[in-house]
Amino acid sequence: MEQIRNLDQLLVYAREVGPKKLSVACAEDDVVMKAVEEARALGIVDAILVGNGEKIKAVLDKMGLDAANYEIVDEKRGHAAAALRAVELVSTGQADVLMKGMLETADFLRGVLNKEVGLRNGKALLSHAYIHQIEGYDHLFFVSDGVFNLYPDLKAKISIVKNVVALTHAFGLDNPKVAVLGAVEVVNPDMPPTVDAAALAQMSRRGQIKGCTIDGPLAIDNAVSEESAKHKGIKSEVAGRADVLIVPEIESGNILVKSIVYFSKNKTAAIVLGTKAPIVLTSRADSAETKLLSIASAVTLAAHQAK
Secondary structure (H helix, E strand, O other), rough: OOOOOHHHHHHHHHHHOEEEEEEOOOOOOOOHHHHHHHHHHHOEEEHHHHHHHHHHHHHHHOOOOOHHHOOEEEEEOOOOHHHHHHHHHHHHHOOOOOOOOOOOOHHHHHHOOOOOOOOOOOOOOOOOEEEEEEOOOOOEEEEEOOOOOOOOOHHHHHHHHHHHHHHHHHHOOOOEEEEEOOOOOHHHHHHHHHHHHHHHHHHHHOOOOOOOOEEEEEOHHHHHHHHHHHHHOOOOOOOOOOEEEEEOHHHHHHHHHHHHHHHHHHHHEEEEEEHHHHHHEOOOOHHHHHHHHHHHHHHHHHHHOOO
């Protein structure tokens, strides 16, 4: 497949590989249903709506949507029970992709991590990635992990890299350029993230981490700007041309992602990685467009994993 370079191309590709079956936990929300309906109308998904059946139907009626286009699973015992039922639909093969609707993330993740029906993939680390289309760039940026892993050590960062690299492969990047970010672009023993970054880069050079090219530590400017990298005398395959940005810890990752969202002209998607099936997990404040693009990302990954 050709590399997906923007999120409009993503929607086109998701239509080609869809529809996949989407299980939505707590679907009784206007914004969630706007995204799900758009994805259904585009042929990207067929959806199972899990939650309070009466409230779901009321939302559909208010939006002028036909309930006959959906399978509704009535679960009135609360958000946690609805999340668990939605997860079970995926773990038993009745759905391909899971989506968080209008519920707390903690309740949602308890279902995902349930020992009996959850989607944990053995001992694999769960991580999160944002996918950004930013005006002025001719490719997508994948940022991980600014949501789940608080202060990942080197072992966790190896998993974070592998998870997001697998996602980029689903987007047609056979050898993504991965920048491991730090405040500076030199190794400083007093700054542990720079040491981890150098270790990841060396592991890439020696073939211990495959399917990508890693360099680090790189500051954000010389990771994404060839001019900045040249000015600082940094020569590498990654500097100035990064596809993937690996953040040191959750604070910097969260700030980076939200800065992109609010300070640039962009489109964004979000996805959970390291699970048995792709999971759409966005903020309740995210737009219907972000949720739609996140669904398309998850469908694209599900199609890749099914090959």
